[in-house]
Amino acid sequence: MNAADGTARPNPAPETDDEIVGLGTRVRSREHAEGTGSGISIAGVRKRYGDEVAIGPVDLEIPAGGVTALIGPNGAGKSTLLTMIGRLLGMDEGSIRISGFDVGTTRSKDLATVVSILRQENHFVTRLTVRQLVGFGRFPHSRGRITRADEEVVSRAIDFLELGELEKRYLDELSGGQRQRAYVAMVLAQDTGTVLLDEPLNNLDMKHAVRMMRHLQRISDELGKSVVVVLHDINFAARYADRICAMKDGEVVAFGPVADIMRGDVLTDVFETPVSVIDGPDGPLAVWH
Amino acid sequence: MAEVLAAVPARTAAAAGRTSGAFPTAGARRRYVLVVAMLTLLAAASLIGLLVHGNPVPFGTAGFWRIVQLRVTSVLVILVVAIAQATATVAFQTAANNRIVTPSIMGFESLYTAVQTTAVFVLGAAGVTALQGVPQFALQVVLMTGFAVALYGWLLSGRRGSMHVMLLIGIVIGGGLGAVSTFMQRLLTPSEFDVLAARLFGSVANADASYLPLAIPLCLAASALLFTRARRLNVLALGPDAANALGVGHRREQLRVLLLVAVLMATSTALVGPMTFLGFLVATLAYQWADTHDHRLVLPVAVLTAVVVLGGAYFVLKHVFAAQGAVSIIIELVGGSVFLLVLLRKGRL
Numbered sequence: 001m002n003a004a005d006g007t008a009r010p011n012p013a014p015e016t017d018d019e020i021v022g023l024g025t026r027v028r029s030r031e032h033a034e035g036t037g038s039g040i041s042i043a044g045v046r047k048r049y050g051d052e053v054a055i056g057p058v059d060l061e062i063p064a065g066g067v068t069a070l071i072g073p074n075g076a077g078k079s080t081l082l083t084m085i086g087r088l089l090g091m092d093e094g095s096i097r098i099s100g101f102d103v104g105t106t107r108s109k110d111l112a113t114v115v116s117i118l119r120q121e122n123h124f125v126t127r128l129t130v131r132q133l134v135g136f137g138r139f140p141h142s143r144g145r146i147t148r149a150d151e152e153v154v155s156r157a158i159d160f161l162e163l164g165e166l167e168k169r170y171l172d173e174l175s176g177g178q179r180q181r182a183y184v185a186m187v188l189a190q191d192t193g194t195v196l197l198d199e200p201l202n203n204l205d206m207k208h209a210v211r212m213m214r215h216l217q218r219i220s221d222e223l224g225k226s227v228v229v230v231l232h233d234i235n236f237a238a239r240y241a242d243r244i245c246a247m248k249d250g251e252v253v254a255f256g257p258v259a260d261i262m263r264g265d266v267l268t269d270v271f272e273t274p275v276s277v278i279d280g281p282d283g284p285l286a287v288w289h
Numbered sequence: 290m291a292e293v294l295a296a297v298p299a300r301t302a303a304a305a306g307r308t309s310g311a312f313p314t315a316g317a318r319r320r321y322v323l324v325v326a327m328l329t330l331l332a333a334a335s336l337i338g339l340l341v342h343g344n345p346v347p348f349g350t351a352g353f354w355r356i357v358q359l360r361v362t363s364v365l366v367i368l369v370v371a372i373a374q375a376t377a378t379v380a381f382q383t384a385a386n387n388r389i390v391t392p393s394i395m396g397f398e399s400l401y402t403a404v405q406t407t408a409v410f411v412l413g414a415a416g417v418t419a420l421q422g423v424p425q426f427a428l429q430v431v432l433m434t435g436f437a438v439a440l441y442g443w444l445l446s447g448r449r450g451s452m453h454v455m456l457l458i459g460i461v462i463g464g465g466l467g468a469v470s471t472f473m474q475r476l477l478t479p480s481e482f483d484v485l486a487a488r489l490f491g492s493v494a495n496a497d498a499s500y501l502p503l504a505i506p507l508c509l510a511a512s513a514l515l516f517t518r519a520r521r522l523n524v525l526a527l528g529p530d531a532a533n534a535l536g537v538g539h540r541r542e543q544l545r546v547l548l549l550v551a552v553l554m555a556t557s558t559a560l561v562g563p564m565t566f567l568g569f570l571v572a573t574l575a576y577q578w579a580d581t582h583d584h585r586l587v588l589p590v591a592v593l594t595a596v597v598v599l600g601g602a603y604f605v606l607k608h609v610f611a612a613q614g615a616v617s618i619i620i621e622l623v624g625g626s627v628f629l630l631v632l633l634r635k636g637r638l
Contacts, residue, residue: 088533112536119530123386128582135309136527139535144520146309154309168313190535 038099039064039226040085040194045094047080055080055250057094064099064193066242067220067227071234071261073271076247078230079120079198085228086117086196098194112140116190118183120198130174130182131167134158137189157189160223161215177208184212188219195219197229201236209233213240234286238262246270262286311583321586324578328593335600336364343608366496367603369508370557370564371571371595376512377553378568379575379584379591383526384546385452388576391569395440395459397433397554398563399466402489404429406470409477409485417484426500426559430507433555441547445540452543491564491617493603504560511552512592518546519584526582564617570624571595577631598624 039062046056055077062068070078083089085096087103096103098115106114116137134157138150146154158167161181171179180200187195197216201209217240220227231237237244237258244261246254248270254261261267262284267275275288312318340360346352381392408416419425440462444455474482488495496504515522524537525546532539557564575591602619606612 086534088530107536108533108538109536112534117530117534119534122531123528127576127580129313131307131309131313132311132582136524136531136535138309139520139524139537144523151307151309155307167307187534 038193040228041097042081042085043095043097045081045084045091045096047077047084047089047091053250055084056091058250058252060245060252060255062226062228062243062245064226065220065224067216067229067240068243068245069237069241070228070230070245070247071232071237071270072247072253077250078247080250081247082196082198082228082230083117083119086115087111088117088119109140112190112192114192115194115196116187116192117196118187118198118200120202122179122183128171129168130163130171130178130185131158133171133182134163134167134185134189137186137191140190153191154189157185160188160218161185176203177205177212180204180208180212181215184215188223192225194226194228197227199230199232201231201233209236216240234262234267238284238286239282259284311581311586317580321579321581321590324590325593328578328590328597332593332596332600335597335604336367338604339364339367339600339607342604362496362498362501363493363603364600365501365505366493366561367599368596369501369504370493370561370567371599372512372592373508373553373557374564374568375571375575375591375595376515376588377550377557378572379588380515380522380546381550381568382572383522383584384543384550385456386526386528387452387456388573389569390456391565391572392550392554393563393565393568394456394463395437395554396463396466397437397551397558398565399463399470400433400436401429401558401563402470403466404432405488406473406485409481410473414481414484417488421497423499423503426497427503429559430503430552430555433558434551437551437555438548441544441551445544445547488562491562491567491620493561493599493616495562496560500560504556507552507556511549511556515546515549515553516585516588518542519588522546522584523582526584562617564620566617566621566624567595567599570620570628571598573628574631577635 040060041062042058042060044056045058046054048054058077058081070082072078080089084091085098085103087108091104098111101111101114103111103115131154134154135146135150137157138146138154142150158164161184163178163181163185166174166178166182171182174182180203184197184200187197200212200216204212213236216227216229219225220242229241231241234244241258243255243257245252246261246266253270254266262277264276267277267286271288273288275286277284277286279285312321340357341348344353344356346356377392382388382390405417405420408420410416412419420429440459441455444458445452474485477485521537521542524532524535525539525542527535529539532542571591571594574594575587578594579587579590581587598620599616602616602623606616606619
């Protein structure tokens with residue numbers, strides 16, 4: 001690895017033995033993953049839009065492993081923060097490190113083996129099958145020359161999201177929920193330690209939203225990946241996330257385990273609307289109206 | 290939990306033949322091979338036809354070969370224009386993330402028209418001859434490439450650089466130059482206008498053999514570079530966010546592609562004049578016929594289609610209508626109809 005200019009380069013060494021086999025062998029227990037001390041650390045990050053609107057300063061340590069949900073009212077800066085973590089958007093100040101790699105200085109193609117990100121709108125012009133799309137997830141590893149090992153990883157990502165039946169279908173022949181799953185499979189095939197998803201439940205009905213959240217939970221539990229996801233529905237966050245990060249007016253106002261955030265006073269403050277939390281059959285439920 | 294995944298590889302192994310390659314099925318692959326074979330045959334037939342058909346001297350004699358040699362120039366011109374237009378348009382559409390634009394609208398052709406018109410306007414009928422010659426050809430290529438690169442660089446490099454704004458400004462500048470040219474054309478004498486009009490239709494006859502030593506290397510180098518970037522073009526086609534997420538710097542890659550497109554379009558336009566519809570037609574047909582997203586496979590089909598369309602149009606013009614002039618007219622007439630037919634039948638781009 002060329003590190004002559006002193007910037008951090010992702011050194012694939014800690015993960016090389018797994019990399020060839022991919023996905024399946026990266027199974028780690030969540031406790032183990034928390035112990036490694038990697039994860040996302042955000043220090044003094046700011047982003048300005050004109051004079052009025054600004055995000056930050058955000059300081060946040062997201063431990064490795066588990067599902068972290070970003071919640072907050074519209075315009076709170078959840079998606080902006082997520083896209084900055086995923087280096088799709090530059091920040092004006094501060095720094096973000098993912099598993100030790102500085103997002104601002106690490107080369108994008110190296111970062112692509114550390115973190116994957118899925119945006120909300122995916123406007124794909126080309127005629128692609130599900131499997132071809134998922135295959136693009138291997139680009140950071142194979143530079144477009146898909147090897148047999150890559151095909152294995154792609155197959156596993158597809159099977160993991162139960163897309164096996166659909167893998168030869170073209171994307172324009174899928175329902176919204178199926179397409180969303182295909183995109184998630186692509187991100188999964190990228191086989192990065194950290195997976196960022198921007199509102200993956202958008203446009204999904206109840207059934208598909210629940211299934212998507214279960215998939216994300218499994219990605220974290222069974223594959224040992226850190227998942228950070230922007231969610232609109234706090235009850236999904238409460239049920240499926242391990243921690244919640246609440247944002248408001250561009251700043252993080254609360255961050256902690258679900259139980260600490262799912263409190264009437266905290267949520268009322270975050271959303272500026274009366275919210276009460278009741279005990280549901282599967283844990284706390286937020287109620288508003 | 291781990292046993293769930295342990296079960297996965299078995300299923301994977303059982304389902305052999307799962308591939309993320311360019312073709313989802315073996316049938317699609319066979320179809321592609323067939324399409325390429327057919328196009329190669331047609332392309333070869335039209336070029337050989339151009340070389341030997343209607344040769345007044347009996348086959349095999351020295352005179353026969355001399356005439357063939359004279360015709361090699363137009364075949365070479367057709368090849369250069371076909372490669373340039375096809376590669377440039379496919380790459381441009383990918384860089385722009387839009388299948389209904391063509392690099393012609395970026396002002397190349399209106400700049401060409403403006404240069405030609407200004408020359409005739411200022412120098413009279415002699416203006417056309419003043420623009421002929423290798424240095425003048427090189428100057429036109431440099432001018433058009435420089436114009437396009439300045440436009441792309443300026444509009445795409447800023448913080449809020451936007452492809453849509455760039456396309457819009459390209460169209461507006463093109464429209465402006467076109468209006469200025471039209472105004473100057475109004476003031477020309479009918480005979481001057483006649484001389485000019487011949488230059489303003491895309492025509493193989495516009496090209497001079499002396500331009501080829503410059504045009505061929507330019508065209509081959511730029512299109513070869515685009516071919517080597519085909520895998521990155523595939524990623525570029527997924528859109529800016531997906532490309533960046535996969536580690537392909539979208540903006541930088543876009544600028545590189547647009548630079549190569551500018552060289553190709555400038556070469557082609559300076560060589561034969563405006564061919565507005567050709568690139569668009571062959572790119573659309575190539576996507577229909579290749580039926581894959583993979584640029585490594587779409588680009589060759591586009592080039593072959595362009596050779597067939599351009600070679601065929603020139604052949605028809607020369608040997609059916611006994612006219613030398615404007616291939617672009619035939620291309621727009623016949624090509625336009627084919628284009629509509631294919632599009633209406635398939636119903637998607």
